[in-house]
Amino acid sequence: MQYRRYSLVNDLNQQWWGHVIFFIVVFLIGLCAPMITRADSSIHWKDRFTTAEQQKLRAWSSEVITHVEKLVGPLPFKFHINIYRQDGASEPVPWANTRRGHKLGVDFYVDPAYPLDAFRNDWTAAHEFSHLILPYLGARHAWFAEGFASFMQYQVMESMSVLSKHEKGHRYTRSLDTARRNFAYPARPFVKTITRLRRDGKYSVMYWGSAVYFLQINDYLLRSQGSGLIDVLKDYVDCCRRSYGGLYELIDELDSVANYKIFSRHLNKFKSANGFPEYRHLDLAV
Ligand SMILES: [Zn+2]
Numbered sequence: 483m484q485y486r487r488y489s490l491v492n493d494l495n496q497q498w499w500g501h502v503i504f505f506i507v508v509f510l511i512g513l514c515a516p517m518i519t520r521a522d523s524s525i526h527w528k529d530r531f532t533t534a535e536q537q538k539l540r541a542w543s544s545e546v547i548t549h550v551e552k553l554v555g556p557l558p559f560k561f562h563i564n565i566y567r568q569d570g571a572s573e574p575v576p577w578a579n580t581r582r583g584h585k586l587g588v589d590f591y592v593d594p595a596y597p598l599d600a601f602r603n604d605w606t607a608a609h610e611f612s613h614l615i616l617p618y619l620g621a622r623h624a625w626f627a628e629g630f631a632s633f634m635q636y637q638v639m640e641s642m643s644v645l646s647k648h649e650k651g652h653r654y655t656r657s658l659d660t661a662r663r664n665f666a667y668p669a670r671p672f673v674k675t676i677t678r679l680r681r682d683g684k685y686s687v688m689y690w691g692s693a694v695y696f697l698q699i700n701d702y703l704l705r706s707q708g709s710g711l712i713d714v715l716k717d718y719v720d721c722c723r724r725s726y727g728g729l730y731e732l733i734d735e736l737d738s739v740a741n742y743k744i745f746s747r748h749l750n751k752f753k754s755a756n757g758f759p760e761y762r763h764l765d766l767a768v
Contacts, residue, residue, distance in 0.1 A: 524560060524587065529567035535594040539565055542601040543590075549641040550611045550634075554715045557614055558724055562587035569593055575606040580613040588614075608638035615715060615723070616732060623729040625676045628685075629692025632657070633700070637712060651767030654697065658761050661690035665758040673753045694759035695752045699744060701764045710768065714740045 525540060543563055551557060562585050568576055571593035578590045588610045592601075601607070612634030619627050636653050639645045645653060664687050667675045672691050679688040700711040717739040725731065736745040752759065 525563045525565060528564050531565070531567065531594060538598050538601070539592060539594065542598060543607060545602065545642060546607040546611055546638065549638050550608070550615070553634075553637060553641055553712050554615050555719045557719065559586060561614060564589045566591045567594065569595065574600045574604050578606045578610045580610050582618040586614070602642065602644050605635045605639060608642075609635040612638060615719060617723070617726050619729045619732065625673060625688055625692040626695070626729060628689045629695055632689045632693040633696035633711075647767045651765070654693075654761075654766040657686070657690050658694070658766075661687045662758045665691065668757040671754055671756055672759050691759050694761045695748065697761055697764055697766065698752070698759070699748055701768070702744065702748070703740070704768055 525543065527536065531539065543565075562581075564581075564587065566589065568591040571591075573593070574596035575590055575592050578588060581587050581589060588607075590607070590610070609631045612631045613627060615634065616627060616630055636645060636650045639653075640647065640650045664684060665672075665675075667678070676688055676692075679685070679691075696711060703714065704710040714736060718736055721739060722735040725735070727735075733745045733749060737743045
């Protein structure tokens with residue numbers, strides 16, 4: 483074989499380089515290990531996918547989970563990702579939902595023909611995995627859960643370097659401006675219009691109007707304390723995520739980790755303010 487013709491020095495150099503490459507590979511595997519393990523242990527292929535498709539979808543979901551946990555810390559439970567096939571879709575992830583209860587996790591319907599980059603640029607996984615940060619709050623408080631996941635999705639995409647800070651601000655503004663334009667009840671408190679918004683199928687108006695609650699709190703925390711909502715969430719996940727109370731227990735827990743009753747006080751204000759929640763004074767790129 484070709485390398486037999488090399489001198490002893492070349493052989494030693496080769497061995498030395500072999501060791502260096504080996505340690506680099508081990509180091510890289512070490513870096514990737516938590517991300518691979520997390521997704522590998524929990525993905526369920528509900529339809530037939532080729533090996534290459536599985537690799538792509540595993541890389542996508544692993545990356546998103548890794549960045550959710552990079553922001554808020556490790557989620558203290560195992561979750562199951564069900565992946566279904568939907569060929570010929572007009573987007574990489576045409577439908578997804580978060581499952582609660584015994585088999586906690588997310589169902590994704592995907593068109594695997596899309597390249598990895600298209601999956602990375604899609605907000606669905608960032609949104610769905612972010613739902614897992616909070617406990618299930620019931621249908622009555624769905625606005626709170628959806629507002630939260632909508633707030634989180636661009637934070638996660640920024641962490642993934644899919645969005646720059648500036649692009650994140652732009653995406654928030656675009657989503658909020660569209661929702662505000664489509665909000666038809668300026669004389670009513672926003673939270674009191676949720677049932678009508680759902681009845682009218684105006685889900686994105688409901689999602690983004692509710693996201694303003696979190697954007698306002700994030701802005702307030704950053705200006706008053708120098709650290710934002712993500713830091714509060716990190717402490718919350720660490721101390722309290724295992725508990726399964728409803729919305730008001732969650733608000734109490736968030737108030738207590740923030741060391742200030744910002745969540746409860748702001749919730750009262752948010753619920754009574756008329757019209758689409760105000761966001762135009764906020765710096766959405768923070
Ligand atoms: Zn959602």
